Amino acid sequence: MNIVEFVKLSFGQWRSQRSAHHLAFRHFEEVTSTIDIEQLALDDERVIQLCKAHNIDPQIANSPFKMSWSGESDWDEDETLEGSTILVPIPDPENLTKGRLLREQGYAETIPSIGEYSIGEDGTFLLKTKYDRATAEEKIWFATDNLRFRVSLIKTSDGKGVTTASFSSEIRSLK
Amino acid sequence: MNIVEFVKLSFGQWRSQRSAHHLAFRHFEEVTSTIDIEQLALDDERVIQLCKAHNIDPQIANSPFKMSWSGESDWDEDETLEGSTILVPIPDPENLTKGRLLREQGYAETIPSIGEYSIGEDGTFLLKTKYDRATAEEKIWFATDNLRFRVSLIKTSDGKGVTTASFSSEIRSLK
Numbered sequence: 001m002n003i004v005e006f007v008k009l010s011f012g013q014w015r016s017q018r019s020a021h022h023l024a025f026r027h028f029e030e031v032t033s034t035i036d037i038e039q040l041a042l043d044d045e046r047v048i049q050l051c052k053a054h055n056i057d058p059q060i061a062n063s064p065f066k067m068s069w070s071g072e073s074d075w076d077e078d079e080t081l082e083g084s085t086i087l088v089p090i091p092d093p094e095n096l097t098k099g100r101l102l103r104e105q106g107y108a109e110t111i112p113s114i115g116e117y118s119i120g121e122d123g124t125f126l127l128k129t130k131y132d133r134a135t136a137e138e139k140i141w142f143a144t145d146n147l148r149f150r151v152s153l154i155k156t157s158d159g160k161g162v163t164t165a166s167f168s169s170e171i172r173s174l175k
Numbered sequence: 176m177n178i179v180e181f182v183k184l185s186f187g188q189w190r191s192q193r194s195a196h197h198l199a200f201r202h203f204e205e206v207t208s209t210i211d212i213e214q215l216a217l218d219d220e221r222v223i224q225l226c227k228a229h230n231i232d233p234q235i236a237n238s239p240f241k242m243s244w245s246g247e248s249d250w251d252e253d254e255t256l257e258g259s260t261i262l263v264p265i266p267d268p269e270n271l272t273k274g275r276l277l278r279e280q281g282y283a284e285t286i287p288s289i290g291e292y293s294i295g296e297d298g299t300f301l302l303k304t305k306y307d308r309a310t311a312e313e314k315i316w317f318a319t320d321n322l323r324f325r326v327s328l329i330k331t332s333d334g335k336g337v338t339t340a341s342f343s344s345e346i347r348s349l350k
Contacts, residue, residue: 017198017201017203019196019203019205019342021192021194026192026207032201120297143328144335144336144337147198149340151326151342153318165324165342167194167326169196169198
């Protein structure tokens with residue numbers, strides 16, 4: 001599986017169940033949400049701007065997409081969690097299974113991020129992103145074309161301790 | 176990583192947070208438990224009996240262990256979930272990274288089970304077990320020596336549909 005195939009499999013609308021484990025406090029958090037993943041054109045102005053912000057030639061970008069979510073957490077049922085972000089893969093030359101991933105806005109911080117991705121032989125997509133005060137590690141894999149799982153770890157900035165581990169089950173609701 | 180190293184890393188007491196996603200109903204279940212994993216001798220009578228029950232020569236067993244758990248689910252806070260089981264790896268000859276795993280009593284059924292395990296290049300332990308009316312797939316990997324994660328899927332017997340996906344964070348509390 002390469003990044004083009006992985007992104008293509010991801011297009012559509014997904015119903016997500018996410019459980020977060022806040023390890024130090026042994027707390028659970030439950031989030032249900034709807035996630036939309038849609039293709040963007042390579043010449044989309046938002047894609048070009050994100051590349052330029054990282055001094056990257058937009059010509060080497062591949063399979064850019066937009067991800068939007070809308071959900072509810074059991075920690076605050078009155079508030080709707082909503083947001084969207086632009087993601088732009090920059091594959092290594094001649095190897096689409098690894099490279100960089102530009103993200104307009106990260107999960108752990110509200111600033112743009114740049115992560116390193118790789119796709120393993122078993123099709124698992126692995127993304128590592130360093131932020132100022134934390135590192136994030138995300139694994140995503142497909143059980144079937146219509147069901148995927150995601151494990152996200154938030155680590156201390158030295159990458160040794162894990163503060164939060166979360167698990168999402170994502171079921172396709174629309175192609 | 177081979178099965179001997181993997182089992183050795185697992186010995187001790189673990190505090191577990193588990194979230195189960197019941198996919199069809201979009202339900203969450205939260206379980207907190209204490210898990211004890213202890214070494215057994217190769218000549219332990221329980222190990223020999225389990226091998227014999229499967230017509231396997233106890234001489235080819237390796238690194239048998241006992242797993243016990245005691246926990247609470249948010250579905251029934253009055254009831255304590257308790258149990259224990261004996262597990263006996265039967266590695267393939269000359270390849271300790273894959274083989275069979277005998278289990279005195281499974282998760283999904285209360286009958287003895289025999290699963291197929293393999294350990295990937297990234298150290299992830301993968302176990303597939305077929306039961307009468309379901310198949311179970313379990314992935315376990317270490318983030319550090321004292322923190323491990325487990326993703327368990329219960330699938331329909333044809334292996335295509337996933338009915339329950341669960342995620343555990345396990346933190347070592349005792350060596």
